[in-house]
Amino acid sequence: MKTPTITAAALLTTVTAGHCEQLIVNSYGGPYEAIIMERIIKPFEDKTGISVVYDPVGSSSQDYAKIKATNGRPGFDVVVMTASQSLDGCKDGLLEKFTSATVPNLEKLSPAINKIAGECGAVHELQYMSLLWRTDKLKAAPSSWAALFDSELKGKVILPTFQNIMAANLMQVLSVKNGGDLLNNVDPGFKAMAQLAKQSVGFEQSSAVMETYVKDGQVWAMPFWNGRAQLLVDTGMPVDYIKPAEGTIPLIATLNVPVGTQNKEAAMKFVNFFLEKSSQEAWVTGYKVGSARSDIDVPDAVRAKQITTEEDLDKLLLPDLSIMAAKLPEWGDRWEREVVHAAN
Template sequence: MKTSRQCALAVGFIAAWAPDAISKNLIVNSYGGPYEEIIRERIIEPFEKKFGVNVTYDAVGSASQDYAKTKATGGRPGFDVVVMTASQSLDGCREGLLQPLTAAAVPNISSLNPQLRAIAGECGAVHELQYLSLVWRKDKLPEGLSSWSDLLDERLSGKVMLPTFQNVMAAYLISVMSVTNGGDLLDEVDPGFEAVAALAKGSLGFEQSSAVMENYIKDGRAWAMPFWNGRAQLLMESGLPVDYVRPKEGTVPLIATLNVPIGSENKEAALEFVNFWLEKTSQEAWVTGYKVGSARPDIDVPDEVRARQITTETDLNALLLPDLSALSQRLPQWGARWEREVVTQAR
């Protein structure tokens, strides 16, 4: 028979791990624009209601800036959960800046596609998939676009917006342009740099934030540009005369991850938040709300959503998948080449 002290200790232990015992505060860092509205409605508010946690939403910084802050602070950036990409997740895990996410701490991680889990590494929970698409204004280009090479069409001179290299979109653009012009994703990329440099000559310029880039396509200053397909889908559904495509040469996925900095002050709540976002119902809500793909193969979403998103192994196998660890190692060199060979060609 247990003593009263043993019972008290047992009750205390259970209470320490009960949902209502986790921290009542949580800081989540992610993006602004339409993303913020959707994440509040589809993920944050349901989480707050279920767990009684007050979530502070921090929409400052891009994924690369957030990672830089995490690195500069030794894994104590001031936020508890951060949305980044698989490349940054791998880097942060290797440098000991991010919390490993085990199935014991985040049970729903076991429901994700094993290949995608491996790509993101042990510190990243893949909560969405997008891909680099080609978006255009239908009122300006009614015949549409189908190839990455179409961006170099003379009709688009002065009508294409490009990302800065601080946006991972730039590295992906180099890779797909390289494949389009006879190179490969990582090693033989001279054709990619040459193509993007030629594209920069007739571009409108460069913007770092996807939220800012989309303003150019909204107001018609840009007629076409590389863009994440989820955001492109939202632009379509807003009533704008735009469309997008996976170009015929193929494209690279944006594997987005949820990460917990190693120095998170509210780690239990952070892990609970990550697990909540990976739940089947949460993934369904996120995929249908933000128009992205999912790493959970068991989700149920409308056919019209599934048709343009990455939701099956067949979709995944059709993508160009660079080794993200190898890509990460090349980024400093690529960034220097981008500034030297691409930016200098812009108007």
């Protein structure tokens, strides 16, 4: 989650009071902020002479709500959101469309991933829904989502609420695993989730809260975004994570530029810089995520855990996000009736 610090209005005052070219970038706080400042923003400032004001306020959905409420003039120039908001923003005419002329490095990204985010989203990182487990608790390392249903994990699993997109994604993966599909025949997915709910100690919306269950040993396995999972591994926690054999769904993070920005040229420069080969290499190794560029050079240990090659991309399950967005309200109601009810 992004952490509130200072309002965009206050930041805008800071920018207009200065004399050099400045850019307001809205993104996340916590470890993300330290890494992006070191590996992306400082090198961008050094290369271009453009001063960046960092704004870690609001979640992706809150940021898009602000863009919508201000008719594309939210007070920041570049924002980190996801492919879902990118598609909505394009449809609503509130985000700038990127082209190879304005952002040349778009041509270096995987066409399949780029297409998912639409014309208004520049994919700067990929995470995937991994299976995270306590290495000191399970008898054997899991290889499949089926491990979550094992008897040894009865009462040792935590699930996301439907407000966390991991819930829908896990349902979709289990749907495919059990003979259904990602969008139109998801009955097998809901049936499997109702069964899994009986294994669970409950539901939590926040990834940060979910990980506390693993840290204190109350939970031994759960779905979790791999970037956060790797950060846990790096702390020395007795945990590990995998891309299960049946496949998984990516979290596609995007850079976006609201249509009302007053610093459009600088914003496009920042987006293009973030997509540079060297920038992607720095970001992947620093934040422990994947890239839509398959030509990056990263250590084998990083490559083994991240999405960094065309082969990795080909193994992902990629739902049509526009169709999925339309189905989410219905799925949310069904989740409460079938999955939450099964846990009670």
